[in-house]
Ligand code: FES
């Protein structure tokens with residue numbers, strides 16, 4: 001039997017994408033396989049590890065727990081590819097993770113970066129204890145977390161130093177029409193559907 005496909009439109013990192021997907025397509029798979037945004041990593045695929053975290057309307061969301069057809073009902077998705085400024089300047093969270101040596105293999109990093117970007121946006125001066133709690137839901141096999149916690153606080157410090165311009169990419173624009181960005185008419189067709 002041929003599976004029914006659905007046309008979805010997703011605004012990711014300020015770019016409008018289109019894809020044709022089965023109703024069961026996970027947002028994580030859609031991002032990676034249909035849209036080619038492989039910065040979002042997939043670890044456990046059932047909501048435990050947080051590697052797949054993206055921002056949906058500015059809020060952290062495990063993309064392996066959301067369907068692409070559901071995500072299309074939201075205004076804006078930010079993946080790790082969308083954190084840096086348009087001119088390539090790293091987001092404070094990216095600078096902080098680098099400075100604090102908060103990654104080793106990097107597999108978990110995209111999930112931490114999106115999570116921490118949103119956390120610091122909402123909590124500009126976290127105590128160490130708060131920073132630790134903020135990242136407690138994401139798993140890292142390499143770092144022991146101490147440097148990640150330090151990076152949360154360093155992100156906050158850099159954000160305070162750099163001001164509002166440092167927050168790009170972590171929240172949907174007030175008016176999506178003002179965001180601009182090229183229109184990408186048709187993403188590659190679905191391939192390698194999950195069984
Ligand atoms: S891959 Fe989504 S939480 Fe692990």
Ligand code: FES
Pocket residue numbers: 102103104105106107108109139140141142143
């Ligand atoms: S840096 Fe390797 S899993 Fe976190």
